[in-house]
Amino acid sequence: MAGEGAKPIASLLLFLNLCMYAIVAAISGWALNVAIDRGFTIGPSLALPAHFSPVFFPIGNAATGFLVIFALIAGVVGSAAAIAGIQHIRAWNRLSLASAASSGIVAWALTLLAMGLACKEIVLDGRNARLTGSR
Structure with missing residues (x-):
């Protein structure tokens, strides 16, 4: 089959991709x-604080909550x-390419x-204050 030489390179890149997304999901899950x-x-x-947000994070700033939630979703979907x-590399046919892509x-x-x-x-x-160093 054409492109058999690309399988080891694609396998390595997919493994690195899986590791990266697992790390992102772990860190955002921790946060x-x-x-x-x-x-x-x-x-x-x-009583509710004056600027209460349902996506409130005690660390970071106002965008941290959205960042963590979307990073967690991206990590899970990326994994x-x-x-x-990896399943496409195992099958290596055009029928499995569409779902992987x-x-x-x-x-x-x-x-x-x-x-x-x-x-x-x-x-x-x-x-x-914890991020800036001043207390």
Whole structure:
């Protein structure tokens, strides 16, 4: 079959891609866990803060919550796309190419969205005191 020489290179790139997405999903899952543990608790005697957001993160700034959520989604979808790519390499026919390519494009689009939110977080000036070093 044509293109048999590309299988080892594609396998290596897919393995690196899977590792990268697993690391992104693990870090964003950790950040989401921290936000849930340290988040604002509404009790009977507590009132909502003036600038309450349902995507509130005690670390970072106003864009951190959106960044973490979309990075977690991109990490999970990217891992699934890498697994679909590995299945395509195992089959190596044109019938399995469409599913691997379409899931890869969706993962790439979600990764670009998370990257845009990361850029927005960098642009925003308001930082948490823990990130700036001043207390």
